[in-house]
Amino acid sequence: MAGNNYEAVGKSSGRARGGSKAGCCMKFWLVVFILTTLALTAAVLWLVLAPEGGIKPDKTKSVGEEGVMSGASVRRLPGICTLPPARGPCKASIERFFYDTTSATCQKFIYGGCSGNANNFETLNQCLDACSPSAGQSVSKDDSIPESGDDVVDTTVCQLPLEQGNCLAYFQRWGFDASQGRCVQFIYGGCGGNANNFETKEACEQRCIANIPMPIPAANDETLDPVCKLPKEVGPCRAAYRRWTYDLSKGQCVEFTYGGCLGNANNFETKEACEAKCGG
The missing domain is CATH 4.10.410.10 (Pancreatic trypsin inhibitor Kunitz domain)
Known part of the structure; x- marks a missing residue:
């Protein structure tokens, strides 16, 4: 009797162990399935919500x-x-x-x-x-050259004085000097100035030489000191000194900005000194 009881208990324990192993396997595969599903869902959501950088485009x-x-x-x-x-x-x-x-x-x-x-x-x-x-x-470029179809050329810019402007750059430009009746080179500071400012000698001559009447010399031109006949020269330096020069085309002393070096003798510290030398 006792032997039969032990045999029955052993069979019961074996069935219990077998059922426990089966339950563990099912739980394991269930967890794997859930994790795989979550991973796939997350991947799909990332692709949908953030295509190639999301809002970066x-x-x-x-x-x-x-x-x-x-x-x-x-x-x-x-x-x-x-x-x-x-x-x-x-x-x-x-x-x-x-x-x-x-x-x-x-x-x-x-x-x-x-x-x-x-x-x-x-x-x-x-x-x-x-x-x-x-x-x-504001600075003339293309408008400094008249279009081929224009019948009337505005030459008023050619009567303007050569001006360095307010800035401190060092651009070589061309302007029409009415006192000499030709286009001359001068130094442009980069801003300000006026429209008598051309990038090339050809552009200046096309605008002014063939179209502007030459100024009539002053009656006392022969009596002027040669210094007073020199063109205004700003010089290559970048200072900004207030000076006076005799403008032959206007017959008077006018103010200009001197760069601080070189230039010429038609350069006076005061209007009175300019007028004492040249009149006007």
Whole structure:
């Protein structure tokens, strides 16, 4: 009897162990199925919600649109206004203004006192005058050359004095000198000035030589000191000294900005000194 009881208990225990193993296997595969399903679901959601960087294309598009707008704005500006601020190699600490194309405003910066570039203005108003959105059209370029279909050529610009302008760049330009009746080279500072400003000698001559009447010499021209017959010379340097010169075409002393070096003797510190030498 006892042996039969042990045999029955052993069979019962074996069935229990077998059932336990089967239950564990089912739980294991259920967990694997759930985890696999979750992983696949997450992958599908990621692909749907973030295709190739999610919202990056819109952001890039936005930046691109801003870039196009900025580019259009820059193209309307004079070239000097697109230059980066340049302190220069010297060690001074001079407060200046430059045009920032990123913010489309004039900003302060510290200038070292030498070299640098032409995006360098002594006052805020000078910066705004040179680099406002319409400033790019203030300096004559294509409009300095008349179109072939024009019957009437505006030569009033040819009577304007040669002007260096307010900025400190060093551009070689051509202008019509009414006192000499020819186009001469001068140094343009990069902003301001007037329309008697041509990029080439040919453009100046096309506008002025063939179309402008030559000025009639003054009655006392023969009595003038030769110094007074010299053209105004700004000189190659970049200073800004207030000087006076005798303008033969106007018959009077006029003010101009002297760069600080070279030039010629038709250069007086006061109007009185100019008039004492040349009259007018």
